[in-house]
Amino acid sequence: xxxxxxxxxxxxxxxxxxxxxxxxxxxxxxxxxxxxxxxxxxxxxxxxxxxxxxxxxxxxxxxxxxxxxxxxxxxxxxxxxxxxxxxxxxxxxxxxxxxxxxxxxxxxxxxxxx
Amino acid sequence: xxxxxxxxxxxxxxxxxxxxxxxxxxxxxxxxxxxxxxxxxxxxxxxxxxxxxxxxxxxxxxxxxxxxxxxxxxxxxxxxxxxxxxxxxxxxxxxxxxxxxxxxxxxxxxxxxxx
Numbered sequence: 001x002x003x004x005x006x007x008x009x010x011x012x013x014x015x016x017x018x019x020x021x022x023x024x025x026x027x028x029x030x031x032x033x034x035x036x037x038x039x040x041x042x043x044x045x046x047x048x049x050x051x052x053x054x055x056x057x058x059x060x061x062x063x064x065x066x067x068x069x070x071x072x073x074x075x076x077x078x079x080x081x082x083x084x085x086x087x088x089x090x091x092x093x094x095x096x097x098x099x100x101x102x103x104x105x106x107x108x109x110x111x112x113x114x
Numbered sequence: 115x116x117x118x119x120x121x122x123x124x125x126x127x128x129x130x131x132x133x134x135x136x137x138x139x140x141x142x143x144x145x146x147x148x149x150x151x152x153x154x155x156x157x158x159x160x161x162x163x164x165x166x167x168x169x170x171x172x173x174x175x176x177x178x179x180x181x182x183x184x185x186x187x188x189x190x191x192x193x194x195x196x197x198x199x200x201x202x203x204x205x206x207x208x209x210x211x212x213x214x215x216x217x218x219x220x221x222x223x224x225x226x227x228x229x
Contacts, residue, residue, distance in 0.1 A: 034217070043118075043204045043220030044157070085155070101147070101170055102206075102218055104157040 004088045009109040012078045020073040020108050022088030027068050031092050034102070035062065035073045037084040044087065044104070047073065083112045117141050120205050120221040127195055128229055134191045135224045137205030145169075146188035147218070148180060149204040157204070163188055192226075200228045 005023040012018040024033065035047040048055055048062045050071070055062040061074040075082055085107040118139045127133050139146060147170070148160040162170035163182040177193045192199060205221040 036218075038157075041223075043206070043223050044218070045220065046217035049217070101159045101162060103159070104149075106156065 004090060004105055006086075006088055006105065006108045008106065009111065011111045011113065012075075014079060014112055014114055015077050018075040018078045018082070018110065018112075020075075020086050020088075020110065021070065022072070023070045024088070024090055025069045027090055028092065031090040033062065033064060033068075033071050034089045034091050035060070036087045036089065036102075036104075038087070038107070039081075039084045047086070049091075078110075078112045080112050080114075083110055085109050117219050118205055118207055118221040120203075120224050122224060123222065124225050124227075126227045126229065129195055129197060131195050132191070132193045133195060133226070134189055135203055135205075135226070136187070136189045137221060138187050139205075139207040139219070140186065141207055141209075141219060143207035143209045143219070144185050145208050146182065146185070147206040147208075148188065148190050149206060149220075151202045151204060151223070153201070161188075161190075195226075195228045197228050200226055202226070 032049050032051050034049040036044040037047050038044045048057055048060050050062045050064055054064060063072045063074060087104050087107040089102055120137050125133060145164045147162045149157050150160050151157045159172050160174045161180040165185050166182045179191045180188060182188045202223045202225050204223050206218045208218045
């Protein structure tokens with residue numbers, strides 16, 4: 001599986017935008033970029049995913065570099081409820097069987113303060 | 115309605131005991147997983163079943179035996195529990211045909227403590 005690199009931790013003030021970076025220099029042409037987050041004492045939850053174009057949903061935006069070697073998850077207005085570990089994961093829809101698993105790294109722990 | 119439900123939420127047991135954790139999903143997904151999150155918060159896949167067939171078995175001790183009676187259920191049985199088995203165990207499901215693009219859905223976890 002192609003690997004991703006994220007900062008261990010980031011801090012943000014409430015109501016401010018947060019940009020969470022992810023490097024994936026060995027991404028293949030068919031790898032999708034997924035973001036999941038894990039709130040304290042909960043299971044991971046899906047945030048957003050994309051292939052080449054930037055994506056927006058009610059939770060966040062995903063900005064993908066033109067060469068696809070990096071991406072940024074954007075939380076437009078961080079709240080205390082956004083404090084979580086954010087995981088950037090590559091997933092290939094062509095993978096089946098043993099390759100269909102999601103492989104989690106260490107993620108970025110986001111702290112949001114008042 | 116809960117999409118992926120696990121029971122129990124907490125489990126405290128003594129070393130050497132045998133215990134089971136149950137998981138059910140009502141999403142119609144055909145692939146289910148067990149992940150383990152240890153004290154360092156690292157999430158690691160243990161098993162995956164697709165339509166009741168085991169497709170992933172990640173170097174897990176054979177004291178751990180998953181069982182999938184149907185594609186909506188994946189249970190985890192652990193024999194001869196050891197202190198190192200203490201962790202949070204997450205069940206998840208996905209739709210394999212879409213390669214997981216639609217996203218995995220995780221349960222809320224079972225915190226297992228072995229004393």
